[in-house]
Amino acid sequence: MNGAAKGAIVGGVFLAMAGGAAYGVVTLVGDSGEGRSGAGGNGAAGTGAVTSQRAAGPVTEQETAQVAKAFLAAWAAGDARAAADLTNNAQAAQPALADFRSKALVSKAVITPGTPDGTGVPFKVEAEITHAGTPKTFAYDSRLTVVRGAGSGKPLVDWQPSVVHPQLQKDERLRAGTPASPPLKAVDRHGKELAPEQYPSLRPVLDALRKTYGEKAGGTPGVEVWIEPATADAPKRTLATLVEGTPGQLRTVLDADVQAAAEKAVAQYAEASVVAVQPSTGDILAVANHRQDGFNAAMLGRRAPGSTMKIVTAAMLLEKGLVAADRPAACPPSATWDGKAFRNQGGFSLQGQPFSTSFARSCNTAFISLIDDVKDNGALPRVAKEAFGIGLDWKTGIPSQDGAVPVTSGSAAAAEYIGQGPILMNPLNMASVTATARTGTFRQPVLVKASLDGRTLATAPRSLAPGVSAQLVRMMRQTATSGTAAKAMAAVGGSDKGAKTGSAEVDGAAAPDSWFTGFSGDVAAAAMVEGGGHGADAAGPVVAAVLNAS
Structure with missing residues (x-):
């Protein structure tokens, strides 16, 4: 910057004046300690740059307000370089902020900071998007957080894509214009x-x-x-x-009434998803998610399903003749496999009770203690794929994940019996599992009929063995009336109903994921609430509400 330049701070943004023209420039020592300057600047001390002494300790409210104000002012002025230099990741921030003007077609923006709360600052964006000479208003709220730079100690905006728009995630971009696909x-x-x-x-x-x-x-x-x-x-x-x-x-093939009930049900819980399927056809009646990230976890999620997986495990054990719904089954307080101990919730045990009661009470050890009799780590994955269609290439009409039950060994194989370990499912998968148990035959779930575009649907190699479906339905009915699902399913009218609960432990999570699946008449539904606790506590009421709407 030449010696004739004059500096002034206006609205928290450094304005450099040269030759009577004003241009925005904010120059800060970057987090790496290297100076970066804006237009005409050299980053040297004494140029009028906004600088900060190396500091330690928490960012103060005053620092938060000052940095947020400067960042938002530079962004609103269209100076992506200046705004990026006020973040802790200028390399990622600058192209995203530049795209706001060039790719999102923002011709003018007013960005108003709210009152800081700690190191966070809410703000409102009122953008004018001009396309083909016509301006339109696009307004929304977002939020930023101020942190200390790891190397410099300076207060900087913690760069996240969500600063530009709250729904932006990693490597996503904001765009405006005429999209490739018509509405x-x-x-x-x-x-x-x-x-x-x-x-x-x-x-x-x-x-x-x-x-x-x-x-x-x-x-x-x-x-x-x-x-x-x-x-x-x-x-x-x-x-x-x-x-x-x-x-x-x-x-x-969605049903607006069932969808409305699903929307209302998931709205009661954070990070909740539900799917309803018609067992007789495979038609998807409802898909609903209540998530901050907008992710379709109901169809694309991949998480352990907990004890809802016992429907598939029970089918495998029934087919092998190792259990029967009305035959006594051992349910000790704990069982050990390959050096890992598995316990029932609260350490309960059942003596002389039929397998249906172990299923209804969700006795882990009744399932795991039979691994030695199965003598085949591939048995559960085979039944999941061959009879329940898990792992086949589902073509629902949109991208979806069709579940995974990998062949494994040791304690991981035991964990799979109770829906833990490497098993990955979502509510769509578990609703389909219940639909298959209900009828004995897998029908691939669809959102639009295959006749619309001629796509080939996945078909399972076989149905469940004779009598297995009837026993599964019987055990699920017992679960819904006197087992772990009784409280949630009490709200579901009619007598033709069944269910299975599940709670899946997640590494590092404070509470397990809540899973629940059930049927009523010709509707099967499954829900998952991340961190929701026991299956009947959160996911159960979601499924019950959906079943009641059908």
Whole structure:
């Protein structure tokens, strides 16, 4: 910067004046200790740069307010370099902030900080997006946190993609313009529109349907703001429609009434997901998620399902003749396999009770103690795949995960018997497991009929062995009336109902994931609440509400 330049602080942003012209520049010593300057700057001391002495200890409220104000002012002014230099990761922040102008088409922005709470600062973004000469308003709230730089000790904005927009995740970008796929009007099985405004948790599902079927359904694109995904196979997530396009229409097999109940049920819990399936057809009646990240965990999640997996394990043991619903089964307080001890919750045991009671009470040891009699670590994965369709290539109409039950050994094989270890499932998978147990035959779940696009659905090599489905249904009915699911299922009307509870331990989590699956008539549903505790406590009421709506 030449000697004629004059410096001033305006609104927390350093304005450098040279030759009568003003331009925004914020120069700070970076977290690595290297200076970076903006336009015309050299980063040297004495240039009027905003600097901070090396400090230690917690960031003060005054520092938080000052840094947040400067960062937001630079961002609003369109100076991505200056704003990025106020973060602890300028290399990642600068292109994201530059994209805000060039790729999200923001022509003007007013960004207003709120009152700091500790080291956090909420703020409101009011952006004017101009496309084809027409400006449109796009407003939202976000939040930033101020931390000390690891090397410099300076107060800096902790850079996260969510600073730009709260739904942005790693490697995602904010975009605006005319999208590749026209808008899509999805309707349920009865022709009722499934608008995201009315069914908000369906948004990722509708975005995925649009990516797959938008061009085939007709329609013309409008102007939108969306989140470009990190991977090419993921759907974009629409945030706002600035200019309406003409939507094409797509009929799904969802049921608007069941979907509405599912939306309301998951809204009662953080990080909750549920899926409802029709056992006689495989049609998916509802998909709902209540999550901060907008992830479709109901269909894409991969977590241990806990004791809901005992439906599959019981099927395998029944097929091998090692148990029968009405035959006594040992249920000691603990069982050891390959040096690892497994216990029942609270250390309970059952003496002289039939296997159906062990199933209804979720006795871990009744299952694990039979591994030595099975003598085959591949038996459970085979039944899961061959009879329940787990691990086959499901083509639901949008991307989904169809579960994994890998062949393993030692204590991990024992853990799989009770839904722990390397098993990975989601509510869609477990709703399908219950649907298969209900009818004895796997029918691949679908969101749209295969006849729409001619895709080939997954088919299981075989049905359950004769009599196994009837015993599974009987044991699930007992679980729903006098077992661990009785409290939650008491709210479900009618006598034709069954269920299974599950709690899955997760490394590092304060509480286990809550799992629950059940059926009522020709509807099967499964839910998972991350960190929700016991299966009947959180996931149970979600499933009960969905079953009652069918």
